[in-house]
Amino acid sequence: MLPVLRILLLFAFLLLSTQALSRQLVLIQGYLGQPSSWSDSGIAPLLDQNGWYYAGEFVYASDGARLLSPLPRPNQHPSVDRFYRVSLPTESSLQSQAYILTAYLRQLRERFPQQEIILAGHSAGGVLARFVMVRQPELQIGTLITIASPHLGTESAEIGKLVGSSPLALFAPFVGAGTINRSQGLYNDLLPEMPHRFLYWLNRQPHPPAQYISIVRDKASLDGGDFLVSEGSQYLENVYSLRHIARSYVVQGTHGLSRADGRLLLDLLSVRHESALPAFISVVSL
Numbered sequence: 001m002l003p004v005l006r007i008l009l010l011f012a013f014l015l016l017s018t019q020a021l022s023r024q025l026v027l028i029q030g031y032l033g034q035p036s037s038w039s040d041s042g043i044a045p046l047l048d049q050n051g052w053y054y055a056g057e058f059v060y061a062s063d064g065a066r067l068l069s070p071l072p073r074p075n076q077h078p079s080v081d082r083f084y085r086v087s088l089p090t091e092s093s094l095q096s097q098a099y100i101l102t103a104y105l106r107q108l109r110e111r112f113p114q115q116e117i118i119l120a121g122h123s124a125g126g127v128l129a130r131f132v133m134v135r136q137p138e139l140q141i142g143t144l145i146t147i148a149s150p151h152l153g154t155e156s157a158e159i160g161k162l163v164g165s166s167p168l169a170l171f172a173p174f175v176g177a178g179t180i181n182r183s184q185g186l187y188n189d190l191l192p193e194m195p196h197r198f199l200y201w202l203n204r205q206p207h208p209p210a211q212y213i214s215i216v217r218d219k220a221s222l223d224g225g226d227f228l229v230s231e232g233s234q235y236l237e238n239v240y241s242l243r244h245i246a247r248s249y250v251v252q253g254t255h256g257l258s259r260a261d262g263r264l265l266l267d268l269l270s271v272r273h274e275s276a277l278p279a280f281i282s283v284v285s286l
Contacts, residue, residue: 023116023142024108025052025083025269028101030123030149031186032179035085037122042259047083050266055082058104065103084108090124093185094198098132105132105139116142120265122257123148123229124190126214130202137208145268147215148226148255152233153192153199160187192233203239212236212246213268215261217253226255 025047027038035057038044048054056069067084086104088097108117119141121129126146133141150157164184193199214236217226225231232238236246249268253260 022112023081023118023269024055024112025081025118025120026105026108027083027085028119028121028125028129029086029088029090030121030125031090031183033090033122033125035087037257038085041257041261043257043262043265044083044085046259046262046266051081052083052269053080055084057085057087058107059087060100060103065100065107067107088125088128091179091182091186094124094128094131094189096185097128098135101128101132102136102139105136105141109139118143118145118269120145121147121149122261123255124150124186127151127190127199127202130207133208133210134202134205141208141210143211143213145213145215145265146234146236147257147261148217148229148234148253149214150190150229150233151199151203151214151236151239152230153190153197154229154233155192156228157187157190158192160184161191204241207239207241207245212242214246214248215264216248216250217255218250221252221254223252223254226253228255 027035027044029035029037044054053073054070056067058065058067060066084104086101088100090097105117117139119129119133121127121144126144126149129141129144129146130151133139133144160180160183164180164187189198191197191199193203214234216231216234217229219225219231226234231250235248236242237248239246249264251260251264
């Protein structure tokens with residue numbers, strides 16, 4: 001074989017290998033969360049300090065989905081792992097949010113047709129991410145990580161529905177609680193699982209092949225635990241279609257995001273990445 005041809009083949013092989021190892025992580029906030037929630041909690045800075053490049057925020061406007069990218073860094077390698085934030089109407093129903101999130105993920109898949117896409121969702125954002133995976137399996141999401149997500153529903157949604165259907169709803173906008181009225185569709189989607197409800201349907205749908213991981217708040221946490229979502233509802237193993245597929249990690253904490261979630265997320269991404277390495281690459285601990 002001619003030397004030049006050998007060099008070209010080697011270059012192509014290395015390029016394809018590098019692309020396969022580069023990953024795209026999408027951070028999805030929960031109810032009343034903002035894209036900045038991932039920065040305010042310390043998670044985004046941790047990712048940035050540990051090899052993940054912030055590649056921008058997806059927003060939705062009249063012309064569709066757009067990625068607002070930061071200025072490129074000097075000497076940035078094109079195959080570096082990237083993470084993204086998303087702008088979502090978190091008070092809206094999961095169906096409405098799913099339409100927008102799907103548009104973001106389609107654009108990301110078009111940009112990176114061969115690279116792994118990972119979704120990390122907090123609270124209702126984890127249920128939203130799973131709903132999109134079920135409805136759009138062609139997106140080929142490789143991993144889902146949920147944090148304190150109400151996969152079996154939450155009694156908090158029942159309370160929200162009750163208030164919204166009572167005379168108190170008339171006064172909610174005047175006391176700064178208009179979100180209760182705007183969120184009735186979302187509360188309905190997150191009602192505890194039972195026949196004829198959304199989560200009962202979702203949890204019995206075929207789920208696409210992927211890694212399913214849930215981060216669960218310990219109900220015995222010293223700081224009080226999660227008062228919005230029960231511990232049992234947060235386990236992906238308790239989802240009917242995932243009972244022999246998912247795995248969970250129980251941690252201390254409240255319902256909100258924290259820097260500790262970022263450290264665990266990094267650990268999970270590291271383990272997941274190493275397990276996905278091709279056989280010819282060895283991982284060496286220094």
